[in-house]
Amino acid sequence: MVNSISSHKFTLALVQMSMDEDVETNINHAIGWCEKAVRQSAQVICLPELFASRYFCQREDTGRFQYAESADGPLMKRFARFSEENAVVMIVPFFERRGPGVYHNSVMVINADGNPLGLYRKMHIPDDPAYYEKYYFAPGDLGFKAFDTHYGRIAPLICWDQWYPEAARVAALRGAGTLLYPTAIGWHPHEKDAFGEVQLDAWRTVQRGHAIANGVYLGAANRVGFEPEEHQAGIQFWGSSFICGPQGELLAESSSDGEELLLAEIDPEHLETIRQNWPFLRDRRIEAYEGIQHRFLDR
Numbered sequence: 001m002v003n004s005i006s007s008h009k010f011t012l013a014l015v016q017m018s019m020d021e022d023v024e025t026n027i028n029h030a031i032g033w034c035e036k037a038v039r040q041s042a043q044v045i046c047l048p049e050l051f052a053s054r055y056f057c058q059r060e061d062t063g064r065f066q067y068a069e070s071a072d073g074p075l076m077k078r079f080a081r082f083s084e085e086n087a088v089v090m091i092v093p094f095f096e097r098r099g100p101g102v103y104h105n106s107v108m109v110i111n112a113d114g115n116p117l118g119l120y121r122k123m124h125i126p127d128d129p130a131y132y133e134k135y136y137f138a139p140g141d142l143g144f145k146a147f148d149t150h151y152g153r154i155a156p157l158i159c160w161d162q163w164y165p166e167a168a169r170v171a172a173l174r175g176a177g178t179l180l181y182p183t184a185i186g187w188h189p190h191e192k193d194a195f196g197e198v199q200l201d202a203w204r205t206v207q208r209g210h211a212i213a214n215g216v217y218l219g220a221a222n223r224v225g226f227e228p229e230e231h232q233a234g235i236q237f238w239g240s241s242f243i244c245g246p247q248g249e250l251l252a253e254s255s256s257d258g259e260e261l262l263l264a265e266i267d268p269e270h271l272e273t274i275r276q277n278w279p280f281l282r283d284r285r286i287e288a289y290e291g292i293q294h295r296f297l298d299r
Contacts, residue, residue: 007268009269010152011263011265012042012045012046012180012219012263012264012265013263014263015046015261016239016259016262017030018259019051023053026053034082035086036261040261043089044152044266045089045091046180046219046221047091048093048221049221051182052067055184057131058131058234059130065103065136068096069094069095069096076094076110083110085114088112089151090108093182096121103137105121105133105159106140111150117147119142121140122159123157123167125160130233130234152178152268155176158183162183162203163206171214172214172281176216177268178219179217180221183222183241185203186235186236186237187238189233192236207244211248212278213280214280217246217266217271219244224254224256225237225239240253240255241254243262245270247274251264251265
């Protein structure tokens with residue numbers, strides 16, 4: 001039997017995996033990685049963004065809406081059973097069919113007893129070459145959320161959300177001690193040599209900054225491998241998943257070219273010690289931040 005919400009240490013696992021053209025193959029592959037994580041004593045497991053399929057947003061194609069399913073569909077039922085059978089919290093990204101013509105890029109948080117705790121819908125939706133997400137996804141309308149799981153208070157965010165300090169801040173203010181970012185990010189092959197190292201370093205740096213500024217643990221679970229697209233260059237997903245602590249210290253980090261399982265210990269008592277010594281939340285000047293809700297401030 002699983003204990004109630006605790007401030008005790010727990011083991012976080014991130015799955016870095018590549019995707020096949022076949023959905024069922026991807027789901028079975030993800031389950032296999034989750035089983036391996038359980039064997040290594042993982043208590044919270046996070047999968048990559050939209051892991052059930054190839055990254056279909058490389059092209060605008062109505063046929064690709066077939067990958068979507070409802071929040072209570074077969075995918076979620078399968079992972080709910082897995083959670084209950086193994087007493088693990090699951091962070092399960094999926095392409096959500098909300099209603100006729102309305103779709104979201106979402107995550108379901110499933111508690112360690114198999115019960116769903118709720119949805120997070122991706123708030124920041126990109127629209128870049130080969131990342132045509134605005135075509136497929138309506139922006140999230142649930143806000144930034146933190147969920148009380150059996151092993152701690154966790155906030156899921158998704159990929160493009162990684163670049164926004166406001167998202168991390170609100171999640172931390174809602175009491176999250178761990179931020180988790182399921183991710184699908186990589187290089188355009190023709191840009192990798194010129195810009196790849198800088199892009200990857202910026203991605204790591206901004207997220208480690210979120211962990212430091214908010215005094216939280218943070219994990220980014222990326223996909224890996226090359227995913228081709230007809231009549232386009234495709235995307236080389238850069239892997240490099242990582243877990244860092246509240247001082248930005250790297251606790252686990254993967255390669256850029258292979259499937260891997262990352263594990264790290266999350267220690268709420270350590271988090272509190274860091275926040276006591278680096279009291280960034282205490283010293284915020286909330287009365288001076290009025291402008292943050294404007295798109296731009298005229299002089």
